[in-house]
Amino acid sequence: MSASRLAERTEARAETISGVWCPAITPVDDKLAPDVGRFVAHGRWLLEHGCHGLVVSGTTGEANSFSVEERIDLLEAALAAGLPRERILVGTGMCALTDSVRLTSHALSLGVAGVLMLPPFYYKGISDEALAASFDAVIQRVGSSDFKLFLYNFPKLTGVPITPGLIERLLETHPNTLAGVKDSSGDWQSTRTLTERFPELAIFPGAETLLLPALRIGGAGCISASCNVNPGAIRALYDAFQTGEDDLDQRQDNLTEVRKILELRPMIPVLKAVVAHGRGDFAWRRVRPPLMALSEVEAEALVAELASRGFRFGA
């Protein structure tokens, strides 16, 4: 992409977010209820260790395993405890229209940076026209177009892809609302297409394995689960790109090696096990069904594999 084109798109999306954002894992107590104290402490730690911002109630936060009320309570408690609203995106896309409206209205009433919305994901084979009508219904009911909407593309879990055609429809009807996309397809062709085709949007790959290639074509950064354990190194690559360092590929390779180890087992239990080990706090290992915590043996093997790669928690 030419320098002038890059400058143009940066200007076009000057008011949207960018950088390294962490979909924060949600600790739970021994009743499996959200543990606000540990959540807030972890959020602060993430912001201090390199994350530009946090996603509350993302996939990695097990959001879909919690009720609407539990999600509302967690966000309120996190803000009340001082997590900065302007550095928080909130996951609000639900199967039920009324739930999406309620969560979105709630998050916006608290002044967060924006919302990250899954499409309604129960039915399959929904057309772009129908999905656009569905997002439109949420925006209309929320009753404010003065917010930043980030679409969340995660077809492996939802079975409902966010297509360029859908994005075009929403850009036509809600140009001031649609602000970006988190693309968790894991498919570089998908992320590249979105980034090149929609320069007015902030496009975030859903894993840091695509951070450098995304930045090189004007991507906004990344929103990645791994930030829960590896925020410093991910941020360092982002900063090194901005300042034009010459070790970018090596940094990307190092991030990708760590990510590959994290991906050997189910991601959310893995992240909780690494945080538990890093803090010496085994309460962090708990997950809500249907997820299962790693066994002791698995957790020890994981930590050893990471250590063998020179991984240091939070560094």
Added chain:
Amino acid sequence: MSASRLAERTEARAETISGVWCPAITPVDDKLAPDVGRFVAHGRWLLEHGCHGLVVSGTTGEANSFSVEERIDLLEAALAAGLPRERILVGTGMCALTDSVRLTSHALSLGVAGVLMLPPFYYKGISDEALAASFDAVIQRVGSSDFKLFLYNFPKLTGVPITPGLIERLLETHPNTLAGVKDSSGDWQSTRTLTERFPELAIFPGAETLLLPALRIGGAGCISASCNVNPGAIRALYDAFQTGEDDLDQRQDNLTEVRKILELRPMIPVLKAVVAHGRGDFAWRRVRPPLMALSEVEAEALVAELASRGFRFGA
């Protein structure tokens, strides 16, 4: 299956339900809120036109498009209006553990015949062990094993199959709770395997296209969306099988022909269009996003196709 084997399994599941059950469609008003008046009238009509019972908040009822509160209110209103609780199953399986517990506890507190539970369907690749732990957690938290649990297998929408291995685990831990399976796989091999392998359970194929083959190997009946428009003919095949009529295959063929027409377009909008036409009440056509109502042209073509096959609404 031998007569003695059939008798044995009938005895084993004497207390569970059987027959023709309709996952009732949910009418909505012009604000897209559940329309209790039309819902109750439709439920009565279904019970009078051949259905042994109703599923409230099934897939066909667009349950996942409504909030937990909307689902609770609909069930309470339906029972308050006189729909018979012993002829009602309630869909209560949600992504969030706490939602599944709340809906199940609520339904059981009202004395319904049982609950029909989807697995938590956001995460994919969940093991049988983890799914069993998830259902176990719901049952433990509900705090009563004195209820009838029907598992709901709909892998095309959930991406989370209910396997024979999962059923075996739950039969071991909760033999008095697990009562049956609705198998909406659409795969006869799947329905046959479940029916033959678990004679103590009531196995319902999720469509009447498999009603006769299922009854012939000891299946419990069917729980089918088509019952919303074709309850009489489906019930007539069920009864004809019980009394040993000699036109069973012809009856099955007729049902299957009608079903094929219903399946040409998205099922829920199709059923609502047929009910709207059958009653001359266009309010019935409304659906909640992300579904879309059929266009006038589509609805007219559908009704004409059905009429050409001799289909009569409700007959």
